Amino acid sequence: MKLEWSVVWQYRWLLAEGVLVTIGLTIVTMAIAVPGGIILALMRLSKNRFLSGFSLCFVELFRNIPLILVVYWAFYVMPIFVGIELSAFATGITALALNVSAYNAETFRAGINSIRQGQVQAGLALGMSRFQVLREIVLPQAFRRIMPILASTWVSLFKDTSLVSVIAVGDLAHNALMVRSQTFRVLEMLTAMALIYWALGYPQAKLADWIRKKFEVKE
Amino acid sequence: MELDFSPIFESWRFLANGLLVTVQLAILCCIASLALGILGGIGRVYGGRVLKGTITFYVDTMRSIPVLVVIVWIYFALPLVSGYNLPPFWSAFLAITIHVAAYVIEITRAGIESIRPGQVRAAQALGMSHRQILREVVLPQALIRVLPSIGSIVSVTIKDTAIASVIAVPEYMKQSETLAAQSFHPIEVFTFAMFVYFCILFPTTRLIDRLYRRLAHLGQS
Amino acid sequence: MSSQVGQQIRGAGKKPILSYHNVMKRFGNFTALNGVSLDIYSGEVVCFIGPSGSGKSTMLRGTNALDPFDEGQVFLDGSPLPTSENEARHLRRRMGMVFQNFELFPHRTALENVMIGPVTVLGTSKDQAAKAALKLLDKVGLADKTQNYPANLSGGQQQRVAIARALAMEPELLLFDEPTSALDPETIGEVLNVMKTLADEGRTMIVVTHEMNFAKRVADWVVVFERGQVVEQGPPEQIFDDPHTERTRNFLSHLGWHG
Numbered sequence: 001m002k003l004e005w006s007v008v009w010q011y012r013w014l015l016a017e018g019v020l021v022t023i024g025l026t027i028v029t030m031a032i033a034v035p036g037g038i039i040l041a042l043m044r045l046s047k048n049r050f051l052s053g054f055s056l057c058f059v060e061l062f063r064n065i066p067l068i069l070v071v072y073w074a075f076y077v078m079p080i081f082v083g084i085e086l087s088a089f090a091t092g093i094t095a096l097a098l099n100v101s102a103y104n105a106e107t108f109r110a111g112i113n114s115i116r117q118g119q120v121q122a123g124l125a126l127g128m129s130r131f132q133v134l135r136e137i138v139l140p141q142a143f144r145r146i147m148p149i150l151a152s153t154w155v156s157l158f159k160d161t162s163l164v165s166v167i168a169v170g171d172l173a174h175n176a177l178m179v180r181s182q183t184f185r186v187l188e189m190l191t192a193m194a195l196i197y198w199a200l201g202y203p204q205a206k207l208a209d210w211i212r213k214k215f216e217v218k219e
Numbered sequence: 220m221e222l223d224f225s226p227i228f229e230s231w232r233f234l235a236n237g238l239l240v241t242v243q244l245a246i247l248c249c250i251a252s253l254a255l256g257i258l259g260g261i262g263r264v265y266g267g268r269v270l271k272g273t274i275t276f277y278v279d280t281m282r283s284i285p286v287l288v289v290i291v292w293i294y295f296a297l298p299l300v301s302g303y304n305l306p307p308f309w310s311a312f313l314a315i316t317i318h319v320a321a322y323v324i325e326i327t328r329a330g331i332e333s334i335r336p337g338q339v340r341a342a343q344a345l346g347m348s349h350r351q352i353l354r355e356v357v358l359p360q361a362l363i364r365v366l367p368s369i370g371s372i373v374s375v376t377i378k379d380t381a382i383a384s385v386i387a388v389p390e391y392m393k394q395s396e397t398l399a400a401q402s403f404h405p406i407e408v409f410t411f412a413m414f415v416y417f418c419i420l421f422p423t424t425r426l427i428d429r430l431y432r433r434l435a436h437l438g439q440s
Numbered sequence: 441m442s443s444q445v446g447q448q449i450r451g452a453g454k455k456p457i458l459s460y461h462n463v464m465k466r467f468g469n470f471t472a473l474n475g476v477s478l479d480i481y482s483g484e485v486v487c488f489i490g491p492s493g494s495g496k497s498t499m500l501r502g503t504n505a506l507d508p509f510d511e512g513q514v515f516l517d518g519s520p521l522p523t524s525e526n527e528a529r530h531l532r533r534r535m536g537m538v539f540q541n542f543e544l545f546p547h548r549t550a551l552e553n554v555m556i557g558p559v560t561v562l563g564t565s566k567d568q569a570a571k572a573a574l575k576l577l578d579k580v581g582l583a584d585k586t587q588n589y590p591a592n593l594s595g596g597q598q599q600r601v602a603i604a605r606a607l608a609m610e611p612e613l614l615l616f617d618e619p620t621s622a623l624d625p626e627t628i629g630e631v632l633n634v635m636k637t638l639a640d641e642g643r644t645m646i647v648v649t650h651e652m653n654f655a656k657r658v659a660d661w662v663v664v665f666e667r668g669q670v671v672e673q674g675p676p677e678q679i680f681d682d683p684h685t686e687r688t689r690n691f692l693s694h695l696g697w698h699g
Contacts, residue, residue, distance in 0.1 A: 064374070064420035065413050066381035069392060073413060076405035121506050122543035126557040126609060127533035130525070136560055140547045159285035166385065173287060180295075190296040194288050201283025 007185040008192040011175075018175035019196065021089070025161040025171060029096040030154060036097060037104025042134075044109055055105065062102035068163045071095040075167045092164030092171075100157055107149045111142030144215045151208035158201055172196060226402035227411050237394030238415065244311060244390055245377045251316040252376065253369070256323020257362075261353070263328045274324060281321030286379050290314040294386040311383035319376050326368045330361030363431075363438030370427030374420055381416070391415060450481065450661065450675075455518065457482045457613065457644060458503065463512035465498050465668075472498040473509070474668035480646065480661075485639045487655035487676075488648045490665035491691060496648040497540075499665075500615045503646070504528075504535045533561060536606025540618040542598040544590040550577060550601045551586040557609045569608070576604040580634050596627025600634055607638075614638065616647040652697055656680045664688045 008015070043055035062070065074095040079085050086094065115138050123133035165174035176193035180186050227234065263274045281289075294310040297303075305313065334357050342352040362369075384393035395412040399405035456479035465473040473495045480486050488496040501507040503514065505521060505528035514521040522528055544553050554573035558564035564572075577586050580600040590598055599619055606614060616635065620628045632654050639645060639658050649655055655662055655676060662679040664671045664687070671687045672679065680697065683689045 060421065061413075061417065064417045064424070066378040066392065066416055068381050068384070069395075069409065069412055069416060072396070072399075072405075073409045076399070076409055080406060116543075118539060118541055118543045119545065121501075122537075122539060122545070124506055124529075125504060125532055125535075125537035125539075126605070127529050127561040128557075129529060132560050136556060137545055141545070143547075155282060159283075162285035162287045163382065165287070173285065177291070187296045187299045190288075190292045194284055194292055197284045197288055198280060202279060205279050205282040 003188060004185055005188055007179070007183050007188050011179045011183075011189075014175050014179060015172065015192070015196065018170060018172035019200065021169065021171040022158070022161050022173075022200075025089075025092060025096065025164065025169070026154070026158045028093055029100055029157060029161070032093070032097040033100035033104050033157075034150070036101035037108050040101060040105035041108035041112060044105065045112065059102045059105045062098050063106070067095065067099050067160055068166065070099055071164055071167055074098075088164075088167055088169045091167060092161075092169040095164065096157065096161065099160070100153060103153055104150070107146055107153065108142070111146040111149075112138055114145050115141050147215050148208070148212040151211040155201065155204050155208050158204060159197070162197075222407055223404055224407045224411065226398060226404050227407060230398050230402070233398065234391065234394055234415075237389060237391040240308070240388065240390040241377075241380050241392075241419075244308065244315075244380045244383065244388070247312055248315045248319060248376050248380065249373055251312070252319035252323055252372075255316065255320040257327050257358075259320060259324035260327025260331065261358075263324055264331045265353075278321045278324050281318050284318075286315065286318045287382050287385060289318050290382060290386060307383070307386045307388040310386060311380070311388045315376065315379045315383070319372060319379065322372055322375070323369075326365045326372065327361065329368075330365035331357055333364060334360055360438045363434050366427065366431040366434065366438075370424050370431070373427060374424050377420055377423065378416075450484075454481050456480055456515075457517055458646075459515040460499075461513040461515075463499075463502065463509045463514060465495070465502060465507075465509050471668050473502070475512070476665075476668070476670055478663060478670060478673070480644070482644050483642045484660045485643075485645045485647065485658055486661045486663060487659040488646065488663050488665060489650070489652070489655055489679075489691075490671070491694075494665040495668040496665050497617050498668075500537070500617050500646065500648060503615060504532045504537060506532075506537075529561075533609055534611055535613045535615055536609055536611035537615045538599070538602050538606050538617065538619045540621050542590070542595070542602045542622070544598050544602055544605070546590050549587050549589055550582060550593065553590070553601055554604045554608050557605060561609070573604070573608060576607050577601070579607075579637075580604050581630070594627055595623045596630045599623065599627075599631045603631075603634055603638075612644065614643055614645045616645065616649070618648050618650065620649070620651055650695075652680070652692070652695060664691065666691065 040055045040059060043051040044059070046052055071092065074091050075088075078091065078094065112134075119137055119141070120133055123137045124130075128136065161171055162173035165171055165177065168174060173193065176189050176196075180189040183189070259274055259277075262270050263278075266274065290311055293314045294305070294307060297310075298305065338356055338360070339352055342356045347355065380390055381392035383390055384396060387393060391412065395408050399408040402408065458478075458480040460476055460478040463473055463476045464471070472493075476495070476499065488499060490496055498507070502509040503521075505523075508521075508523065508528075516531070516534075522531055544550075545556065548556060551570065551573050554576055555566065555569040558569040558572065559566060574583070574586060577583055580603055582597060582600055582604070585593060585597060585601075588597075590601070593601065603619075619635070620631055623631065628651070632651065635645070635647070635654070636658055647655075647659070657676075659676050661673065662676050663673040664679060664685075666687055671691075672683065672685045674684070678684065679688060680692070683692065
């Protein structure tokens with residue numbers, strides 16, 4: 001078997017573009033799913049039964065469905081329900097954001113619940129509004145518990161973006177698989193793809209470990 | 220827009236076969252990755268420097284590569300290296316297992332390290348050997364403590380089996396794709412697939428939660 | 441006799457700042473307050489004493505609407521306590537509260553803990569709030585601990601910061617919910633001394649406490665609670681030296697109080 005590693009170099013720009021799309025998918029999804037998760041968590045904790053019920057259903061639904069299925073579902077079903085034809089990128093973002101928002105909602109809810117009720121009362125006793133108590137007292141303290149989990153969600157998300165390749169979003173996995181089928185350099189391209197993901201993901205995983213150690217709650 | 224679920228009922232056998240493959244694949248992957256992961260976790264804690272280093276590197280590698288990439292590489296590229304052709308089902312089994320096992324290693328390690336040293340000393344005072352201490356005292360408590368994490372691992376494993384559709388393993392996701400394309404009713408087919416996966420995953424995670432609540436006291440030393 | 445005399449002197453020519461009328465509070469099946477009526481006058485130190493679970497703390501949390509009363513009426517300066525959350529916020533600005541477990545914000549330094557109320561609630565500038573906070577920390581004897589985080593302060597120091605935090609809002613009324621119950625014996629004194637200073641300044645204070653010596657020495661008025669009701673109220677000389685009811689006597693002798 002003769003290996004032609006030059007094929008990787010030849011398609012370097014296409015792979016680089018894929019890397020950029022993968023990183024873009026990760027960043028944009030997180031930028032949506034953090035506020036999304038906070039809103040869902042607050043809905044869940046609210047006294048309004050409709051809001052908390054909706055949040056519960058949303059979170060349980062998207063945590064219990066394979067992401068790849070959500071991607072297909074968003075691709076086929078959303079244009080008909082919503083009525084607008086979204087780009088593949090936007091469709092991919094939607095599917096990822098639905099999934100990650102559900103996970104973040106649980107992260108934020110657990111973080112908020114970990115703060116003693118007395119802390120809330122101390123803030124209220126100073127005359128703060130519920131929103132001020134959340135912003136000034138609860139969230140900054142919950143941050144220590146939330147950050148490590150958000151970091152590991154980030155690492156998972158980075159990997160999960162590869163699943164939107166099935167609806168032809170031009171991410172790293174999609175571009176590498178495309179080159180593979182055009183050039184038939186299967187081993188070279190697939191190995192290159194794995195190595196690029198590894199090179200990008202490894203430092204992120206290590207960073208997530210570092211964040212977990214740094215924020216470890218000592219009680 | 221009118222919904223027409225009849226293609227699903229007409230092709231129920233086709234889908235049921237897919238469901239069966241999903242369940243088989245998920246069970247096999249869970250058993251294998253738990254076994255591999257627990258062994259790896261023990262090695263990670265008690266092994267020598269080389270073994271520890273190797274296992275850590277393996278875990279971090281799997282944490283940084285998407286499972287899709289592992290599946291595709293094992294199915295398409297591994298035969299070119301090894302000379303053996305693995306059928307799609309066993310390629311998916313191998314890929315998902317080595318991927319998930321990495322997470323089980325981390326969980327097992329965390330569980331073992333959470334056991335107080337006093338427990339080990341108490342067992343030593345009774346004259347137990349290292350192996351006995353691990354098997355009788357440390358592992359049982361550690362595994363009960365990490366049961367909630369094991370629950371999410373099981374859930375992740377079941378969800379990962381859906382990715383096997385990209386190498387055409389005829390599991391539920393793949394069958395749904397095929398049916399969606401053939402019947403021209405993707406909305407109904409994919410929505411129904413969501414329902415099916417939810418009905419598998421939700422009770423499974425709840426069951427493990429309940430099991431944990433019943434056993435939790437056994438892990439609290 | 442003496443209680444009547446006390447009451448006459450106490451209420452003479454003044455309107456109460458706080459007036460409770462037949463206040464009730466239930467938690468499920470448990471009746472925490474069962475018809476409490478009480479007046480509190482400006483400039484007074486009023487101590488609530490009584491066994492655990494007798495409703496003393498529930499009174500405080502109802503007063504600043506952290507846990508509103510179910511029934512009855514409360515008048516603050518002649519107007520009824522608000523019921524809506526928005527008005528309750530206004531109300532809480534007028535009352536400072538000190539908690540049993542301090543409840544300092546662990547992610548803020550001592551100085552920032554004292555500043556946070558004026559800055560977020562009153563919109564005071566940070567410079568101004570910091571200046572005022574420094575003065576208050578100096579007043580409670582912690583001028584050298586301003587940059588410490590709560591985790592690096594002793595219990596007594598934390599509680600003194602918490603008092604400064606309450607004072608920073610320039611409240612008309614201070615509520616103390618068992619401020620020394622969670623403290624080591626050796627740090628109780630420093631907190632009580634700060635409270636004594638505040639009392640001497642003529643501040644209006646309601647103190648839920650198990651410190652009978654403090655109540656006897658500092659209080660102008662003592663209210664004895666049992667099972668959600670007021671058993672007896674009067675000046676400290678009456679309550680501690682000449683209790684009028686059997687239940688007060690029982691409670692005090694249970695504590696080993698012999699005058």
